[in-house]
Amino acid sequence: MRASSIRLADPRVLELNGAVRSVPEPHVDWYVGVAPEAEPSGSERVVIATLHIRGANGGCDVIVGSRMIHPNARKVETEDFSRALEDSDALEALYDFARIQARVILATLEVADAVPAAAPKPEFSSLASAEDDETDNHEDEGTSATT
Numbered sequence: 470m471r472a473s474s475i476r477l478a479d480p481r482v483l484e485l486n487g488a489v490r491s492v493p494e495p496h497v498d499w500y501v502g503v504a505p506e507a508e509p510s511g512s513e514r515v516v517i518a519t520l521h522i523r524g525a526n527g528g529c530d531v532i533v534g535s536r537m538i539h540p541n542a543r544k545v546e547t548e549d550f551s552r553a554l555e556d557s558d559a560l561e562a563l564y565d566f567a568r569i570q571a572r573v574i575l576a577t578l579e580v581a582d583a584v585p586a587a588a589p590k591p592e593f594s595s596l597a598s599a600e601d602d603e604t605d606n607h608e609d610e611g612t613s614a615t616t
Contacts, residue, residue, distance in 0.1 A: 477559040478513065480535040480566045487529035487574040495524045495582065499564060499589045502596040503537075503554065505547050513538045514550060516560075517596060520567040522575070524582025529574040531567040535559075551593045564588035 498521040504514040517534040537559055539550060554560050564587075571584050 474540060475554055475557040475559045476538040477562045478536040478538050480533055480563055482531065482566075482570055483517065483534050484532040485529070485570060485574055487527065487578050487580075489527040489578050489580060491525055492523040492528065497522050497585055497589050499591045500594070501551075501554070501560065501591040502594050503547055503551050505595045505598065508536070512540060515596065516554070516563065518560075518563055518567065518591075520564065520571055522571055522582070522584060524575075524580060526582055527575065527578050527580035528582075529571050529578075531570045531574070533563060533567045533570070535563055535566075547595055555591055555593070560591065561588055 498519075500519040500521065502517045504516070507514055513536045515534065516537045517532065520529075520531045520533070522528045522530075537554060537557075539545060539553065545553070568584050568586075575582060575584065
């Protein structure tokens with residue numbers, strides 16, 4: 470049985486795209502990014518995940534986001550939070566949310582490739598903070614290249 474201490478809250482679709490084209494090796498990947506710090510409430514973290522599907526006839530990418538509520542989020546390091554999340558019903562529910570969207574995209578494209586009912590093993594990463602992104606963008610300003 471999966472751990473139930475982490476709960477899914479307010480899942481949202483952030484981006485969808487699909488294409489009709491074949492790939493040499495059909496695959497399904499589940500990428501999960503976890504915020505490195507707890508939200509101000511101390512009991513939740515933002516999770517952004519991508520369901521990447523490439524089948525024999527086409528594929529899609531579905532990016533979803535949600536808050537994940539953990540009663541001990543302030544005391545749990547990102548790696549420990551990710552491990553607890555991997556075994557939670559909340560992550561499987563987020564996958565189900567993305568899977569439904571993927572099935573709609575594939576049906577719209579008339580791609581008959583199946584979407585697995587259960588989530589593949591997630592590949593975890595740590596999300597960058599908005600401050601890190603702003604710093605990176607400012608460092609890039611003022612530099613340009615012409616050819």
